[in-house]
Amino acid sequence: DLKTEMNQHKLEEEDAQEDYEKMMKDSAEKRAADSKAVSENESALAEAQSDLSTNHDNRKANAKNNAETHSYNQDLHQTCDFLVANYDARKSARTEELESLDKAKSVLSGADFSLMQTKSSAKFLAA
Numbered sequence: 001d002l003k004t005e006m007n008q009h010k011l012e013e014e015d016a017q018e019d020y021e022k023m024m025k026d027s028a029e030k031r032a033a034d035s036k037a038v039s040e041n042e043s044a045l046a047e048a049q050s051d052l053s054t055n056h057d058n059r060k061a062n063a064k065n066n067a068e069t070h071s072y073n074q075d076l077h078q079t080c081d082f083l084v085a086n087y088d089a090r091k092s093a094r095t096e097e098l099e100s101l102d103k104a105k106s107v108l109s110g111a112d113f114s115l116m117q118t119k120s121s122a123k124f125l126a127a
Contacts, residue, residue: 083090
């Protein structure tokens with residue numbers, strides 16, 4: 001009876017030892033897997049932070065570029081508005097300049113316009 005009980009306790013202890021060793025092996029594998037997962041997560045976090053920093057810098061650069069483009073667009077719009085608003089004045093000045101150049105060419109060619117008046121000079125003095 002004592003021998004049987006000793007054998008039973010020995011078998012129970014061996015089973016317990018096997019269970020313990022299996023548990024320790026499983027725990028070591030789990031720790032290794034968890035350690036690997038932590039390393040991968042830390043790596044992914046570092047990469048995400050790097051991407052975030054790069055994207056933040058790119059956003060700032062794009063915002064500056066957009067502001068400069070907007071400013072250029074406003075300046076261009078003002079220039080166009082000025083040209084459109086003064087189109088008639090510029091057109092008449094250009095026509096008068098062409099007429100004056102034609103007269104100058106004619107004078108240089110020998111024509112005499114000293115007594116001829118084609119337009120009133122009041123418009124010139126009013127401007």
